[in-house]
Amino acid sequence: MNKSTPAYITGIGIISAIGDNVAENCTALTEERAGIAPATYLQTIHPFPVGEIRYSNEELAKIAGVLPTFPRTALLSIIAAKEAFAPFIGKTEGLKAGVISANTVGGMDLSETMFESVAERKAMDKRKLWYHECGSITELTAYAIGLEDAWSTSISTACSSSANTIMLGAQLIEQGKLDIVIAGGADSLSKFTLNGFNSLMILDKELCRPFDENRQGLNLGEAAAYVVLMSERAVAQTGAAKRAILSGYANANDAHHQTASSPDGTGNQLAMAGALAQAGLQPGDIDYINLHGTGTANNDSSEGIAIEKVFEGYTIPEASSTKAYTGHTLGAAGSVEAVFSVLAIEKQVTWPHLRMQTPISSLNWQPSTQSVAKPIRNVLSNSFGFGGNCSALVISKA
Incomplete structure (x- = not known):
């Protein structure tokens, strides 16, 4: 790492099953309060507990301030990215900015609802396919936070995806290619992922017990989280606090x-x-x-x-x-x-x-x-x- 141009973490944003924002997530961790329970909005025949965010897509769209036609992954992504970037809106003029976002589901929560129509050769609502690919989530997020013209890319490397966005963002700052990067990721629950992990036989029918001798598997969840990475120059211009490095x-x-x-x-x-x-x-x-x-x-x-x-x-x-x-x-x-x-x-x-x-x-x-x-x-x-x-x-x- 080039120590002369480190990547500082100056902003954070999150929505998960234990809270709608950073403060609520921190309180839940402090109080040892988990958010795993039977699914409410995910329509599935399987009784596995999940870390579901307890809002419908329409309710999430209102929180995000965007159209309810966006896929759930995008709605979660926008909410978390807005929280992370909000303190710096209007302060980044002249800075080279980028958005790096990760997901594995893309807009599948919408596109998978078309399976029966396709199988039965019925008329399809093709609008549900507009945001199917993973990259569309990044584009929608960048637009929602006012960085639609910024450099952006998407990463999908399974469960290490959003860690890799933070890594790439830091590298771009350390190399002087960008001054500020919003890096992180999102994923919503979907039938495809739940069924897929069930086929691997690694889902626990009860609340998961990591590192327990008698562990039976994982519980799937949905969330979005972003960090704002900044160079020294960006920190000075925006007046940001260096929360971590x-x-x-x-x-x-x-x-x-x-x-x-x-x-x-x-x-x-x-x-x-x-x-x-x-x-x-x-x-x-x-x-x-x-x-x-x-x-x-x-x-x-x-x-x-x-x-x-x-x-x-x-x-x-x-x-x-x-x-x-x-x-x-x-x-x-x-x-x-x-x-x-x-x-x-x-x-x-x-x-x-x-x-x-x-x-x-x-x-x-x-x-x-x-x-x-x-x-x-x-x-x-x-x-x-x-x-x-x-x-x-x-x-x-x-």
Whole structure:
């Protein structure tokens, strides 16, 4: 990383199953209040609990201030991006700005409703296909926050997607190509994703239990979260507060399997070690780990082993999976957990790990089930996706 042009985190925005904004999410984490329950708006025959945001598309459109014909992923994305960028509207003239957004669902919540019409050769409402592709979510979001003319791109690397948007945004700032980047992601629940994960047999019929010996799988969720990254120049012009700094990041791939991590978490190790090295930190400098922690047998075991290997010779700090609060939000997960990492630094607390009764017997450490008030300078945030796409961010006190 070019230390002379670091990427500062100056704004954050989020909507998830535990809150409509940053303040509500922070309160829910503090109160250990999860948002996982039976689905209300997702129409499905499967009784799996999900981290659903309790608004209809029409209600979300009113909150976002946009048309109700937008797909749900776009509505969530716009709400979170507006919250993150609102303090800087009108202050960025002359700055090179960009929008990098991630998702895996795109406009599928609308387009999948056309399946029966297609199968039965009935008339179709083609407007529901307008925003099907992932890139359309980025375009709608950029337009809604007034950056339709800014450079933008989309990333879809499964569950590491939005962590990779933050990584790319930081690189562009460090290289002097952009001064300000709104980076993050969104995903809504859809039949396709719920059915797909069900076919993999990795959904828990009860509330998920990450890192528990008797874990049965994950709970899907929906969310959107964004961070505003700025160069020193942009900070000076906008008068922004430096809430945190992205001090290190890395992406790695062990190419082990389409959907499973390697048993010893090789890709996970490479990502964590690479992020630490780029930040110029030792494992002992990490004060809190926001785990990927999905609740599946494979993920938790491989991530746990990888952490043991990366932190060998060091005391493993407090660690927790906040997916037990929000559900696994897929393309939004990395940015959701980046926001939670910034909040941990600002509040100087670790977030407690929920619902763990029996720690994994094969590991020599376990997540912290209690919130711990302590000096937090550096947070390691893990995001590991299908296809072995593993990313880790080090978010530090500015």
